Amino acid sequence: MWCVDRPTFAADDSFAACISRVHNRPLKRRLMAIADQVKTESDLYARRASSAALHLIAQTDGVSGLVTTDEMVKVYDQRMAGKKGPGRHIYDAIKLLPKHGICPFCDHRPVSTLDHVLPKRLFPTLAVTPDNLVGACADCNKTKLSFAPSAPEEVFLHPYFDDVEDQQWLAAKVVQGPVAAIVFRTQANASWSNDLNERVRRQFRTLGLAQLYGAQAAREISDQAHLLGVIYDSRGSDGVREELTRQAETREAVRSNSWQAVTYRTLSENDWFCDGGFRGV
């Protein structure tokens, strides 16, 4: 859901680096024979990704009847992701691209692996294509594992090609109770197509972001309760509202769709919370 700078490695260079130390001659010949196709399919991938149409890329079993899916998966696993693989420098560079080392799919957990946007077992030609590889956390990677879109609204937002940060899509409400809670959801944008609104909604649900953000917000409220109590005792609910607004503006200056920004903005606009709801029991 969050943008990441696109890798600068070309797909044909990545593939050439990965297969550079294959010593099995028949295998090397077969791998070299699909190099043009890797480049062509990777170019097509970039065009499709730019127009939110990755669902139009066909799944294949192997590559051109020359290289099997297992062999392409091994090229990735051993020669790119492998610690001593000749393509490891590309793997490492792509892994470093997400800002602050935070997963661009959940915007919360640290990057620990590379995610194939289109899974390597279903799209083996793209197994080492840089545009198809995004640094991600283990949880998001596992959730997406074998997901292949078959309709436009099922296409995951691609951190290199899709930008939804210019509109407010993350929203929340306060749930009053013995302990205040925040419930997150997505909100539709009139300036977006139905497909884009649906992609955001689906991805948010698939990755379980409401639960993740709800838990983080609950802890944040608990952490702030003492400070808000001190402010309330001296300046009342207006002081609490001012403090929460200041916190919201600080977070919004960085990114308005972060759970932190939305938490503080939502709390600052809730009279019950500002008038002592933060205290809990």
Ligand SMILES: [Zn+2]
């Ligand atoms: Zn993640």
